[in-house]
Amino acid sequence: MSISAAQHIFDQQVQSPYRQPHAWRRRKSLTLSKRSAALALAAALTLTQAMAAPAAAEAWQPAQLQHAAQRDMLSRHTGQRYRIFISVPAAPAPAAGYPVIYALDGNAAFASLALMNRTAGQRSKVTGVQPALVVGIGYASGDDYDARARTLDYTPPVGAASAAGEGGAGRFLDFIESELKPLIEQEYRIDRRRQALFGHSYGGLFVLHTLFTRPAAFQTYVAASPSIWWHERFVLTQLPAFLDVRREWPQIMLTVGALEQMPAATDSAERRDMVAQRRMVAAARELAATLGGQPGGAGKVVFHAFADEDHGSTVFPALSRGLEFFLRAK
Missing domain, CATH: 1.20.860 (Alpha-t-alpha)
Structure with missing residues (x-):
């Protein structure tokens, strides 16, 4: 009125x-x-x-993810400050401890993976699948993808041929093994026989580097759209040493977006050449076939090419499928 x-x-x-x-x-x-x-x-x-008068509204607050926490830690191996995210299942730890999955690029991947895992926990009475402890390994910069830091940490060392800002994967793996894992184990009961590593793109390259050089570090490896092309496919030179040792093979999943090898009509000639040279789909499929064809790899290696997904979008189905692959692994 x-x-x-x-x-x-x-x-x-x-x-x-x-x-x-x-x-x-x-x-x-x-x-x-x-x-x-x-x-x-x-x-x-x-x-x-x-x-x-305008409707009264409370001030905006930072959004929070339930049942999750984070902390920063400075590594003595890399000198880098990492942001570590963790999500703990609602159910108490089983007698053997929680299975645990470590996800690289944690600033971007952790929230989605934690929610997927929580859903798995809510359905555990029906499926019989035990949810995991989820650990995201990110960077204190807060960026979704810290390009400089991840390039250094996720690329393998190639000796004198290493370019500036690359080749720090060995030190980064030392950080995970001797600093991060002990920290998690101090605070939570985990099952050391059920640990997984997930990485996408350069992160997928790091997953392969870890698999080929320290395969006992994890029991499940999920390499999503791995950058096999990096440094003239250097990571494949590490494969023979992995194949030469008789061992209990881990579970291995390689995924890729089906569109990653299909340049867009608007792409420049330079980008078309790059896409052709990197062979993202073909390289991942060939590696999966090589691993799966080994005596120890029979039944241990899975490959997925996600339809209608490109390099950026494929990370989400890879997270979902990779988590399911890990939780169902025996």
Whole structure:
């Protein structure tokens, strides 16, 4: 109701005819009418002011992810400050301890993986699948993808041929093995026989480097869109040493987006050449076939090419499929 409308109500009530026979009754009635009209006007003005004022709202707060925590830690091996994220299942740890999955690029990957794992936990009575302890390994910069830091940490050392800002995978793996894992084990009961490593792109390259050089570090490896092309496919030179040793093979999953080897119509000639040279889909498929064809690899190696996914979008189905692969592994 507007102020003018309220005033109209007041005028009507004050000026309305009174037909009472006695003057005192007319005066009393007029006094009551004026009082009622004044109350009506006050109510109308209050309503008008309330309607005109913006709705009261509490201040925006940082969004929080339930059942999750984070802390920063400075590595003595790399000199890098990492942001470590953790999500603990709602159910108590089983007698053997929680299975645990470590995810690289934690600033970007952790939240999605934690929610997927929580869903798995909610369905555990139906599926019989034990949810995992989820650990995201990110960077204190807070960037979704810290390009400089991840390039150094995720690329294998190639000796004198290492370019500036590359080749720190050995030190980064030392950080995981001798600093991060002990920290997690101090605070949570985990199953050392059920640990997984997930990485995408350069992270997938690091997963392969770890698999080929220290295969006992994890029991499940998920390499999503691994950058096998890096440094003239150097990581493949580490494969023979892995194949030469007889051991209990870990579970291995390689994934890729089906569109990663299909340049867009608007791509430049330079980008088309790059896509052709990197052979993202073919290289991942060939490596999976090589590993799966080994005596120890039979039944241990899985390959997925996700339809309609490119290099960036394929990380999400890779997280989902990789987590399921890990949780169901025996």
